[in-house]
Amino acid sequence: MEFRYLGNSGLKVSEISYGNWVTHGSQVEADAAQACVRAALDAGITTFDTADVYANTKAETILGDALQGERRESLEIFTKVYFPTGPKGHNDTGLSRKHILESINGSLRRLQTDYVDLYQAHRYDYETPLEETMQAFADVVRQGKALYIGVSEWTTDQLRAAHELAVELKVPLVSNQPQYSMLYRVIEAEVVPTSRELGISQVVFSPIAQGVLTGKYKPGAELPAGSRATDPSGGADFIKRLLTDDVLTRVQALAPIADGEGLSMAQLAVAWTLQNDNVATAITGGSRPEQVTDNAAAAGKKLSAESLAAIDEALGDAVVSDAGLTADTSPKTRLV
Template identity: 75%
Template structure:
């Protein structure tokens, strides 16, 4: 395993970070989830990312149980706040002071820890003054409940304003968690340059494009039974933007590139995002322990310029690059 600094801070995290978005507490049984976490630890992963909204708080509980007994100082545990939790009442969502203060306490209890290493704004809250949000985050840090602050799916302008307020409040906003993959490169033109300037790193989710970049989805064929694209409860809606024959045909052209590099297509996809020097970590999930062991093989891989060029040529114009997609795919008002 390789380790990278997160933003302009002294915190090092594993460049393959374990995330439990669509699996723990929902898709897989708790004993399997625990085995996946143990496989991550065995592979040298020290960084674990979750959120209170995943499986409506159950994912945090599963992760807390799975990490019980591990040396806390050797781990980096990340979670997030924004989306509705509990019964979804009027104050059970967003980035108000009330919701942040109540959410961090709930997350710590479920994760069975006194603090998280990184507390992230899971989306931008258009209905709460940013000053209120950042002041609440600052108080969470000063209370020792979080060490650093991050954001997820914020635009470049939102990140800039957040970092400015964080500095005024003497706390460190050091990370951005966007979707990023060979197929989805919307952060490259604005978010990445702004983040580099401000000392913010990316922790990217969906580096395998919800499984599309594994090559298991064939053009003109139904998704395999049990796959994410076939599961209406487990992410089929998220993956559908890639599930067309144009995309799937282009993705198949990546196989010889992966073969030449001695990688699986999934490993190639994870290694590709890690070539970006503003990316501190790629988030990978798993429904089976062996998936963790396979994904970790992308750590430390250096792709040649010729291979990167071949990837661009294979995918051509199906790649989404519009920076406006960050705002477009984020909520424009609070979801209650």
């Protein structure tokens, strides 16, 4: 495993991190989830990402259980706040002071830790003044409940405004968590250059495009049983837009490129995101330990210029790169 600094901070994180979105508490049973966390630890992964909304708080509980007995100082634990949780009442969502201060306490209790290394705003909240949100995050840091703060899927204007307040409040805003993969590159034109300027790293999710970049989904073929695409608890909704014959045919053309680099297709996809020096860590998941181990082996892999060019040629116009799509990820009104 190799390590990178998170933003303009002294905190190092593992290049490959383990996240439990969709899987823990829904797609994967607790014993299988614990086996995946153990595989991550065995592979040298020290950074773990979750959120209170995943499986409506169950994912945090499962991760907390799985990490018990590990030296806390040797781990970097990330979680997030914004989406509706619990009974989903009128204050059980968003980035109000009330919801943030109550949510961090719930997350710490479920994760069985006194603090998280990174506390992230899961989306931008258009219904709460940004000053209120940032002051609440600053208080969480000063109370010792989080060491650093981050955001997820924020636009460049939102990042600049948050950074200005973070400097004023003297709290470390160090990261943004966007979707990023060979097939989805919307952050490259605007978010990445702005983040470099502000000292913010990307903590990227879906580097394998929900499993599509592994090549296991074949054009015209039946969906593999037990795969993300057949998950009725939500996983299928996130992947269906990628399951077109055009995209899947182009993905199959990546196989010889991976072979030439001595990598599996999943490793090629994860390694590709890490060629971007603004990416601090790529969040990978897995429903089986062997998937976790395979993904982790992408750490430290440097792809040749020829391979990078061949990837672009193979995927062609299947790549999504519209910078304006980031603005569409945060709901304009709260989801309750």
